[in-house]
Amino acid sequence: MALGVAGSPAPRRLTTTFLLPGGVAVDSGALVHALAPEEFRGVTDLLLTHSHLDHTLGIPFLLASHTLRIWGLPETLKAVRECLLDGKIWPDLSTYAVWKPVTPGKRFALGPWQVEAGAMVHTTPCVGYALRGEGTSVVVCGDTRLEEEVVQWARAQDPATCVVECSLPDGQADLARRYCHQTPSDLAAWRTALGRGPRLLVTHLKPSCEDAVRAECEALRDPALVVMRDGDAYDL
Numbered sequence: 025m026a027l028g029v030a031g032s033p034a035p036r037r038l039t040t041t042f043l044l045p046g047g048v049a050v051d052s053g054a055l056v057h058a059l060a061p062e063e064f065r066g067v068t069d070l071l072l073t074h075s076h077l078d079h080t081l082g083i084p085f086l087l088a089s090h091t092l093r094i095w096g097l098p099e100t101l102k103a104v105r106e107c108l109l110d111g112k113i114w115p116d117l118s119t120y121a122v123w124k125p126v127t128p129g130k131r132f133a134l135g136p137w138q139v140e141a142g143a144m145v146h147t148t149p150c151v152g153y154a155l156r157g158e159g160t161s162v163v164v165c166g167d168t169r170l171e172e173e174v175v176q177w178a179r180a181q182d183p184a185t186c187v188v189e190c191s192l193p194d195g196q197a198d199l200a201r202r203y204c205h206q207t208p209s210d211l212a213a214w215r216t217a218l219g220r221g222p223r224l225l226v227t228h229l230k231p232s233c234e235d236a237v238r239a240e241c242e243a244l245r246d247p248a249l250v251v252m253r254d255g256d257a258y259d260l
Contacts, residue, residue, distance in 0.1 A: 025257045026227065028054025031191045031205075032078060034231035038254045039078035042164055042187065043067070045260075046135030050153060050164045052082035056089075058255070065090050069134055072096035073166025074150035075103035083108060087117035095124040095134075097141075099149040126151065142177035144168035146204040154181035160260045165189060167228065169204040175217040184221075185260060188214055189228035190251075193236040208240035215246060224249040225258065 028038030039053030047068035049055055055064050064082075070092055073079055083104060086092060094101065105118045126132070126141045128151060133139075137155045144150040144166045152165035152174075163183040168174050178186055191205035200207050205228070214224060226249065229237045241251050 026252045027058040028254055029227040029252045031228040031230040037231050048135055051079040053078045055082040056085040069093045071153050072100050074148050075100045080104055084114040087120040091120045093122040093124050095126050097149050097151055098125045144174055145171045160184055162260055169201060170206055170210040170213055179217050185223045187225045187227055190226045190237060191228050191230050193233050193240055226251045
């Protein structure tokens with residue numbers, strides 16, 4: 025379920041969180057806003073793509089509720105512990121988490137999933153995650169600029185579903201590249217690399233230009249490309 029898919033906060037919009045079967049979430053921008061406490065206490069494992077606030081802001085409130093395992097690059101975990109749970113912005117609840125560093129290319133088991141991290145290209149260290157379960161496979165990319173190594177990593181996972189960001193319209197491509205984001209024209213390159221099979225789920229639209237991004241995505245006329253909305257649920 026896509027609990028939040030906005031690239032920044034806005035009225036009635038939630039930032040990045042994907043909830044998967046087995047008590048697994050990818051990022052925590054919306055966990056404590058979209059779910060009731062008895063629901064988010066069921067999340068046992070949190071996979072972080074990177075440390076930016078729109079992907080991590082639920083962590084202090086989650087740890088005030090229950091202990092969970094938090095997975096991410098060592099740089100990401102360090103940033104969350106030292107900057108978000110620093111005893112000043114929020115009480116230091118780091119002892120209520122089990123911190124689990126990940127290494128790109130190295131697989132690990134997580135509930136019903138086999139997981140592998142892959143490096144993204146962003147303004148801070150960032151990964152995506154390939155998750156394989158019984159009869160399904162999904163890649164959830166973190167924030168990234170379009171780069172060959174990113175697309176080829178996703179392709180190598182042979183996903184049935186690929187979640188990919190598209191933050192800004194093509195008219196702001198220079199800005200998107202500067203801050204390591206993507207525009208709708210980049211999605212055409214993803215489709216070329218992945219082939220016609222995988223479903224592309226688009227996330228991280230900036231609310232200030234969401235209508236333009238949606239229109240440009242629709243103009244691609246790709247029947248397997250879906251621009252997500254907060255709260256959408258998808259069969260994997």
